[in-house]
Amino acid sequence: MTQVRKRKPxxxxxxxxxxxxxxxxxxKPEFFxxxxxxxxxxxxxxxAKCGRGCSVGEIAECCSVDFSxxxxxxxxxxxxxxxEAKKHGRTVFYTVRYAExxxxxxxxxxxxxxxxPEKGGTCGGKSC
Amino acid sequence: MTQVRKRKPxxxxxxxxxxxxxxxxxxKPEFFxxxxxxxxxxxxxxxAKCGRGCSVGEIAECCSVDFSxxxxxxxxxxxxxxxEAKKHGRTVFYTVRYAExxxxxxxxxxxxxxxxPEKGGTCGGKSC
DNA sequence: TCTATACTTGCATTATGACGCAAGTACGCA
DNA sequence: TGCGTACTTGCGTCATAATGCAAGTATAGA
Known part of the structure; x- marks a missing residue:
């Protein structure tokens, strides 16, 4: 192999x-x-905009669909x-999992x- | 207003x-x-893994559903x-819009x- | 101009998802 | 232990989306 290494096709x-x-x-389709x-x-x-844990009831007030x-x-x-759901007594508080x-x-x-390819992706290889 | 400015509730x-x-x-729901x-x-x-423009026919070979x-x-x-779709003659080449x-x-x-909030988000304010 | 190729579109069927109502569960409090 | 609140779950209905087949369009080449 004396040939100069070229980008694989x-x-x-x-x-x-x-x-x-x-x-x-x-x-992952489920995520999206x-x-x-x-x-x-x-x-x-x-x-997200609320910036704190919100209960189901509070959140339901924000939109027109049924509570259920x-x-x-x-x-x-x-x-x-x-x-993320955290239960305190009867109330469930939902927060955004920002970090994840x-x-x-x-x-x-x-x-x-x-x-x-323009960013040096080696798709002919195995990076993707 | 001589009071120290505190984080809004x-x-x-x-x-x-x-x-x-x-x-x-x-x-945007349509995007996701x-x-x-x-x-x-x-x-x-x-x-994406192919790293080049692929025709509909080629792509269709990769999965089990009908060509249409x-x-x-x-x-x-x-x-x-x-x-992104680019037409060359009869063939349509699809590429990933990486940058966007x-x-x-x-x-x-x-x-x-x-x-x-932990990252300094001022959700009590108006950043979100 | 005819034909083959590459893809798109119309249509009917099936599957999945969203929705609201009502009933059920879980929990705090008197 | 009984009651009210907060939420979940079962179920039927409706809407949207996915699928395959067949027919249609566009284009290259003989």
Whole structure:
């Protein structure tokens, strides 16, 4: 191998898809599904902007849907890791999981950037 | 006003929700809906890992659904700004919009962090 | 101009998700 | 132990989305 090492040719999409990379683990549909519905997004924004733990009843006052619907959306958001639920007596306080959320978003951004050929992504190799 | 300026008490969720903040503009359900379906996610990962423009036919080889389904998902991904479509003759090449995607994710992470009380988020004020 | 290729679109079917109501559970307090 | 509050869960209905087939459009090349 005396030849100068050149960038490998990009793989076919089929080859690329078969290879497991960082973004496969990061692109979780369940996570993004949390943010994919207007009602849920407004609940997240409500809790985030409030900046403290909010009860289901308080949050339900912010939107026009039924209390039970809010309860279900909040439970889903907690399951998908966007919110955290803490029970105090009869009341459940929801807070945004800021640290985990920000980390997830940034890690995904980094992983995507690694795929970008213009940013030195070695997609012909194995970084993605 | 000779009193020492103290952190304002957090607003009620209702007050917080009524106030418009950066994250309201950033949490677009349509954007996240793109990532909320397993088939779409695998298409995105396929194109990203491939690292070059991929045709609909090539991408369709990577997953088990019908060609027409792939075509529709790709069109949706292009509409929501995740992919870019470029037509060369009869062939449409899809690429990941790395820069815009990474930027969106990081801006959102920053905005969320601004809401976090522990990170100095002034949610009792008007940053969120 | 004809044909093959590459993709899109219309349509019917099926699956999933959102919603509201009502009933149920959990918990604090008298 | 009984009652009220805070929330969850079961269920039926409706809306949206996903899917596959078949037909349609666009374009390159013979």
């Amino acid at each position: 990009p793989p076919t999409p089929r080859q690329a898809a078969a290879r497991d990379g960082p973004i496969d683990a990061l692109l 599904k949390a943010f994919s519905h207007p009602t849920r997004v407004s609940l997240i924004a409500c809790v 619907v809010v309860s279900r959306h909040l439970a889903l958001l907690a399951r998908s890791g966007v919110l 959320l920000c980390r997830s978003l940034r890690v995904l951004a980094d992983a995507l950037e690694q795929c970008c | 957090p607003p009620t969720p209702r007050q917080a929700a009524a106030r418009d903040g950066p994250i309201d503009a950033l949490l 809906k793109a990532f909320s379906h397993p088939t779409r996610v695998s298409l995105i990962a396929c194109v 389904v792939v075509s529709r998902h790709l069109a949706l991904l292009a509409r929501s700004g995740v992919l 995607l990474c930027r969106s994710l990081r801006v959102l992470a920053d905005a969320l962090e601004q809401c976090c």
